[in-house]
Amino acid sequence: MMSSPRSQDYRTFLAAAFREPAAIGAVAPSSTTLARTLASVVPSTGQPVVVELGPGTGSVSAAIQRRLPAGARHIAIEANRNLAEHVRETQPAVEVVHGDAGDLIPLLAGQGLCRVDAVVSGLPWTLFPLPVQRRILDQIGIVLAPGAAFTTFAYLHARALAGARRFHHLVRDAFDEVIVGRTVWANVPPARVYVCRRAVRSG
Ligand SMILES: C[S@@+](CC[C@H](N)C(=O)[O-])C[C@H]1O[C@@H](n2cnc3c(N)ncnc32)[C@H](O)[C@@H]1O
Structure with a gap:
């Protein structure tokens, strides 16, 4: 029997x-509710360029695609070769780049891009050491167009872990506006979404 795309x-x-x-840092793909919340910053008019980091099997990609108007671009950067191939096959409208989010700027340059209208992340931030968290966040701040937003999530149960606390402080230092949303209980495990705007340039 053919399995459904979801299973x-x-x-x-x-x-x-x-x-x-x-490298994956999760036990299941994001739920539809979490995916929709993450994708809520994606412009639904004009011809926006959206970058997704760590699409996994594409649950957030699908929510982004549902918002995007015709003529938009959706670049998804995924480090795992099998997952990159999976999203390429199941969601052909997504331009999947097999690569490391730590190389965001050169990877976007390879797609002919240097500015984007939203960055949506599914990356497992708490698993990254500080220099990696910083390297990716710095590049996100550089590529975001004025007024554009960056969204990401953190699992509720992990908030006391050192990596999570470090990321929380880092993100608050890196952006002028950081809004931490209400807990999305309809997700395994429950998670909170960060919406960040206006990168603060260091130095
Ligand atoms: C927690 S999963 C989230 C998957 C999906 N966004 C979701 O919410 O269901 C993290 C994803 O980030 C990818 N990833 C981890 N480190 C990465 C990196 N440095 N660059 C790009 N992708 C990375 C993993 O391979 C995995 O697909």
């Missing part, structure tokens, strides 16, 4: 998480 997504996600738990 196939779960299987692909679990296989990746099993092989590389330290």
Whole structure:
């Protein structure tokens, strides 16, 4: 019997998480509610360019696609080769780049881009050491167009972990406006969404 895309997504996600738990950092793809909240900053008019970091099996990609108008571009940067291939196959409108979010600026340059209208992240920030968190956040701040937003999420249960606390402080220093939304309970595990605007340039 043909499996539904959803169960196939779960299987692909679990296989990746099993092989590389330290790079995936989750037990399941984001729920529709979390995905929709993350994608709410994506412009639904004009011809926006949106970057997604760590699409996994594409649950957030689908929410971004639902908002995007015709003529928009949606670049998704995924470090795991199998997951990159999965999103390429299941969501052909998404321009999937197999690469490291830490190389955001050169990867975007390779797509002929230097400014974007939104960055939506599914990255497992708490697993990254400080220099990696900083390197990615700095580049996000540089590529965001004036007024554009960056969204990401943090799992509720992990908020006391050192990596999560470090990320929280880092993101508050990196952006002038940081709004932490209400807990999305309809997700495994429950998570909070950060909406950040106006990067603060250091130095
Ligand atoms: C927690 S999963 C989230 C997947 C998906 N966005 C979702 O919400 O269901 C994290 C994803 O980030 C990817 N990832 C981890 N480190 C990365 C990096 N440095 N650059 C790009 N992708 C990365 C993982 O391979 C995985 O697909």
